[in-house]
Amino acid sequence: MTNIILPELGEGIKKAMVSYWYFKPDDFIKENEDLVELTTDKATFNLPSPCSGRLKEIIIPEGSLANIGDILGTLD
């Protein structure tokens, strides 16, 4: 199982809003495909999938805030 982790986005950025999941649980995703969109002040950031696999679980849903380093979801 692989964790989808919110990476460092920049100095002083501690949180981001999960604004859009491109897939739903049980969808198959290729490595590097856009997986989830995050929004901070004046910027959106597309997080690519760290590997190929099935989206197992969305832990932080759309509309919720995530801290840098949080696990957003998991891949099988």
Added chain:
Amino acid sequence: MRLEIIDLGLVDFKASWQKQKELFQKIKAGLLDGAIIACRHHPVITLGRSSSRKNILVSPEELIRKGIVTYEVERGGDVTYHGPGQLVVYPILNLNLLKKDIRWYLMFLEELIIQSLASFGVRGQRIKGLTGVWVSGRKIASIGIAVSHWITFHGLSINIKSDDLSNFSLIRPCGADIIVTSLETEIGNVVCVDNFKEKLISQFLLNADSN
């Protein structure tokens, strides 16, 4: 860093959006380091991911009557207006070649605008917590970006002409009660958008090379 400069002139927002996507794919494929699109738009309102339709203060029918189209776009930020009196710049940059830091990039764009305004004798400023560039508390430039695979798109707009500010009254710009201004308003003289564009682009290339 090799940057392709593309001047689209006065263009519909949708055409420039499409051009951004084409350039994004080329940069992602490694065919280009980056590109800068400079253009002006026919009147348009765009809504970023943090926006609320409540920040459009008139009805859809009124916008249609005025010939103003709205687009929901994948950039950060709230609602903004673009018109022919603004310079709009979309840097499509590979931050893997510069710095993978969104805050740094937003400040890079702010600094670029401030330096460009300075060459026209206008002192642009940052206001902490309010991304963009201000002149004595009046907003002269807005920024809203998107980043995917650490490649940027969308960008910035600077109000140049003093006679193209009235449509800002149709919205709450950036979701706030602010006063907007233009370069012509601030210097009390006519400015050609192309002159400002040339200054900004040359400053951009200088700043990108020194990073």
